[in-house]
Amino acid sequence: xxxxxxxxxxxxxxxxxxxxxxxxxxxxxxxxxxxxxxxxxxxxxxxxxxxxxxxxxxxxxxxxxxxxxxxxxxxxxxxxxxxxxxxxxxxxxxxxxxxxxxxxxxxxxxxxxxxxxxxxxxxxxxxxxxxxxxxxxxxxxxxxxxxxxxxxxxxxxxxxxxxxxxxxxxxxxxxxxxxxxxxxxxxxxxxxxxxxxxxxxxxxxxxxxxxxxxxxxxxxxxxxxxxxxxxxxxxxxxxxxxxxxxxxxxxxxxxxxxxxxxxxxxxxxxxxxxxxxxxxxxxxxxxxxxxxxxxxxxxxxxxxxxxxxxxxxxxxxxxxxxxxxxxxxxxxxxxxxxxxxxxxxxxxxxxxxxxxxxxxxxxxxxxxxxxxxxxxxxxxxxxxxxxxxxxxxxxxxxxxxxxxxxxxxxxxx
Amino acid sequence: xxxxxxxxxxxxxxxxxxxxxxxxxxxxxxxxxxxxxxxxxxxxxxxxxxxxxxxxxxxxxxxxxxxxxxxxxxxxxxxxxxxxxxxxxxxxxxxxxxxxxxxxxxxxxxxxxxxxxxxxxxxxxxxxxxxxxxxxxxxxxxxxxxxxxxxxxxxxxxxxxxxxxxxxxxxxxxxxxxxxxxxxxxxxxxxxxxxxxxxxxxxxxxxxxxxxxxxxxxxxxxxxxxxxxxxxxxxxxxxxxxxxxxxxxxxxxxxxxxxxxxxxxxxxxxxxxxxxxxxxxxxxxxxxxxxxxxxxxxxxxxxxxxxxxxxxxxxxxxxxxxxxxxxxxxxxxxxxxxxxxxxxx
Numbered sequence: 018x019x020x021x022x023x024x025x026x027x028x029x030x031x032x033x034x035x036x037x038x039x040x041x042x043x044x045x046x047x048x049x050x051x052x053x054x055x056x057x058x059x060x061x062x063x064x065x066x067x068x069x070x071x072x073x074x075x076x077x078x079x080x081x082x083x084x085x086x087x088x089x090x091x092x093x094x095x096x097x098x099x100x101x102x103x104x105x106x107x108x109x110x111x112x113x114x115x116x117x118x119x120x121x122x123x124x125x126x127x128x129x130x131x132x133x134x135x136x137x138x139x140x141x142x143x144x145x146x147x148x149x150x151x152x153x154x155x156x157x158x159x160x161x162x163x164x165x166x167x168x169x170x171x172x173x174x175x176x177x178x179x180x181x182x183x184x185x186x187x188x189x190x191x192x193x194x195x196x197x198x199x200x201x202x203x204x205x206x207x208x209x210x211x212x213x214x215x216x217x218x219x220x221x222x223x224x225x226x227x228x229x230x231x232x233x234x235x236x237x238x239x240x241x242x243x244x245x246x247x248x249x250x251x252x253x254x255x256x257x258x259x260x261x262x263x264x265x266x267x268x269x270x271x272x273x274x275x276x277x278x279x280x281x282x283x284x285x286x287x288x289x290x291x292x293x294x295x296x297x298x299x300x301x302x303x304x305x306x307x308x309x310x311x312x313x314x315x316x317x318x319x320x321x322x323x324x325x326x327x328x329x330x331x332x333x334x335x336x337x338x339x340x341x342x343x344x345x346x347x348x349x350x351x352x353x354x355x356x357x358x359x360x361x362x363x364x365x366x367x368x369x370x371x372x373x374x375x376x377x378x379x380x381x382x383x384x385x386x387x388x389x390x391x392x393x394x395x396x397x398x399x400x401x402x403x404x405x406x407x408x409x410x411x412x413x414x415x416x417x418x419x420x421x422x423x424x425x426x427x428x429x430x
Numbered sequence: 431x432x433x434x435x436x437x438x439x440x441x442x443x444x445x446x447x448x449x450x451x452x453x454x455x456x457x458x459x460x461x462x463x464x465x466x467x468x469x470x471x472x473x474x475x476x477x478x479x480x481x482x483x484x485x486x487x488x489x490x491x492x493x494x495x496x497x498x499x500x501x502x503x504x505x506x507x508x509x510x511x512x513x514x515x516x517x518x519x520x521x522x523x524x525x526x527x528x529x530x531x532x533x534x535x536x537x538x539x540x541x542x543x544x545x546x547x548x549x550x551x552x553x554x555x556x557x558x559x560x561x562x563x564x565x566x567x568x569x570x571x572x573x574x575x576x577x578x579x580x581x582x583x584x585x586x587x588x589x590x591x592x593x594x595x596x597x598x599x600x601x602x603x604x605x606x607x608x609x610x611x612x613x614x615x616x617x618x619x620x621x622x623x624x625x626x627x628x629x630x631x632x633x634x635x636x637x638x639x640x641x642x643x644x645x646x647x648x649x650x651x652x653x654x655x656x657x658x659x660x661x662x663x664x665x666x667x668x669x670x671x672x673x674x675x676x677x678x679x680x681x682x683x684x685x686x687x688x689x690x691x692x693x694x695x696x697x698x699x700x701x702x703x704x705x706x707x708x709x710x711x712x713x714x715x716x717x718x719x720x721x722x723x724x725x726x727x728x729x730x731x732x733x734x735x736x737x738x739x740x741x742x743x744x745x746x747x748x749x750x751x752x753x754x755x756x757x758x759x760x761x762x763x764x765x766x767x768x769x770x771x772x773x774x775x
Contacts, residue, residue: 150471226560418570
């Protein structure tokens with residue numbers, strides 16, 4: 018039963034990550050992404066998946082999808098019908114599943130964050146409906162596959178799992194909220210494990226939307242830089258396999274890291290702008306620290322939401338400074354959106370996996386395009402590749418609509 | 431064991447604005463008249479059951495946050511404020527209010543308008559429209575109208591997702607994260623969505639609106655209705671089709687009785703309804719299928735089911751009610767509500 022809970026544990030179990038899959042414009046899978054984030058590479062190029070000739074900005078961080086997807090339980094016809102978002106989602110989920118060693122089974126919750134689901138199918142549907150209204154070919158399939166829950170079902174079918182699917186669409190915080198929600202399901206004893214993360218593909222509607230708001234950078238995405246002038250869009254997916262520490266140990270699984278804290282809250286200030294004092298962001302970080310049982314002094318690295326827009330970065334910087342207090346001056350902060358753009362519903366999940374990489378391999382992901390420090394951001398932005406001793410990392414995600422979410426991860430050594 | 435009560439209901443539907451209008455339409459039991467819905471490029475219009483204009487402009491529309499919002503936000507806000515009204519009037523629950531908004535199609539009107547502009551000339555597409563295309567926009571607007579709402583999720587899914595959202599709200603209450611939780615479902619429509627539904631299910635008549643339930647653990651502010659259970663979510667997979675999922679859902683629920691209402695999600699399409707029809711073939715108690723009166727409200731439809739079921743139990747027509755939803759493409763799930771006289775506020 019989803020309600021009432023059979024029995025809530027008196028002590029929440031520890032939750033560890035035993036698999037991680039990642040797809041970004043830096044590459045497919047852990048290795049190329051770890052190398053790219055460690056070096057601070059940037060992956061922007063002219064958009065090729067739709068027409069941007071009339072847009073103010075014409076670049077994004079596009080993923081190079083492989084010609085063939087890994088072999089799964091999907092048949093060739095199903096694979097041929099997958100849109101970009103589903104392909105990225107499937108690649109990430111497959112990598113996470115392979116790494117976790119999970120066998121096909123029942124009752125595995127799938128918790129996904131996305132803002133657009135199968136938007137590209139929706140766009141094709143729209144064009145055909147308007148341009149050739151009497152042509153119905155493939156329209157039913159598009160109407161179906163546009164829906165995110167159908168993409169979720171495809172992943173479960175592909176990997177041989179079954180279980181409840183929960184799709185969270187809290188705008189740009191979706192991926193973080195999805196992982197946080199899955200973490201809570203396990204911590205409260207409602208599940209022993211979960212597959213979770215976020216995904217979003219570039220789509221014309223969303224690209225044109227950000228362009229219309231003039232939030233896209235016409236130069237270079239430089240979060241927290243004094244000369245920052247906007248964000249860059251990207252696409253990708255990240256999926257992680259979460260399970261109880263006890264379960265992971267029982268089956269002798271390799272542990273990649275531990276999720277120790279999650280906080281989420283709502284900023285009702287404005288649909289598209291954060292409250293200037295960063296109050297809700299501050300609360301999310303405090304809540305995450307409280308559940309993790311850590312203080313700002315314990316945090317070694319902050320992967321900031323850091324979109325590169327003047328308003329977001331100012332509010333987040335203020336929130337980080339208020340939260341970190343005396344720790345601010347020595348707190349390593351960076352935004353990996355500088356390299357792969359803003360992945361919207363995938364952002365939080367991808368950035369969580371970046372934190373896992375950093376903790377596991379002991380480096381800090383730099384913003385190599387960062388140039389001019391902003392006096393309003395008094396923490397040291399990581400500007401150059403460097404190794405570091407990291408035990409605990411914090412990842413922020415803030416979304417349109419005002420949902421703020423924070424995850425805290427601990428190194429597994 | 432945690433106990434969760436229903437402390438308020440809200441609805442906007444083709445029957446009108448408010449739970450009373452929904453109740454009257456369902457009591458009459460006659461399908462509401464359909465309106466022709468022009469579909470550009472087609473000679474014959476589609477059919478729809480649209481939400482009538484409110485008799486009075488809702489006061490909440492004066493809030494500057496709602497200045498440029500589309501109908502989905504208006505419906506969601508109206509249902510949410512109706513559902514939470516009793517709680518606010520009685521100062522019934524001290525503490526944070528959670529908000530779960532469930533959508534299947536979401537903000538289709540502004541998405542349609544904005545993409546229309548993009549395809550004509552992306553350089554002049556309106557920045558006023560784009561923010562309202564985001565799935566989380568109605569949630570944000572509704573939260574801004576409510577007091578102390580620190581926790582808000584927007585869930586997407588098929589119609590069964592409303593019961594999943596209700597379970598999430600109940601879990602937040604169980605875990606002590608909120609003192610009360612509003613669960614809202616809302617949908618708006620336009621010809622593009624009606625066209626999509628026609629491609630998936632010819633017999634269905636698209637409709638729109640919203641429904642809301644306010645849950646709390648405070649018996650003194652309850653309507654005398656307790657949420658007794660939400661079944662597991664039985665996802666459709668390669669090895670479990672809709673019929674099997676509906677049967678699995680059915681097995682977690684009691685046998686029918688004369689005092690227990692079964693409120694199903696069956697509509698006008700025997701083919702699409704077949705799994706749910708089969709699952710409840712042996713139900714011996716009374717039945718209600720709001721979709722047959724109101725139309726295919728997508729995510730709003732199960733919210734209407736829950737509102738109708740809880741309203742009937744609150745008014746002592748039945749001692750209990752089951753709400754069954756066999757969604758079109760994700761999962762089958764059900765919830766059960768019981769009369770609890772000790773809990774009435």
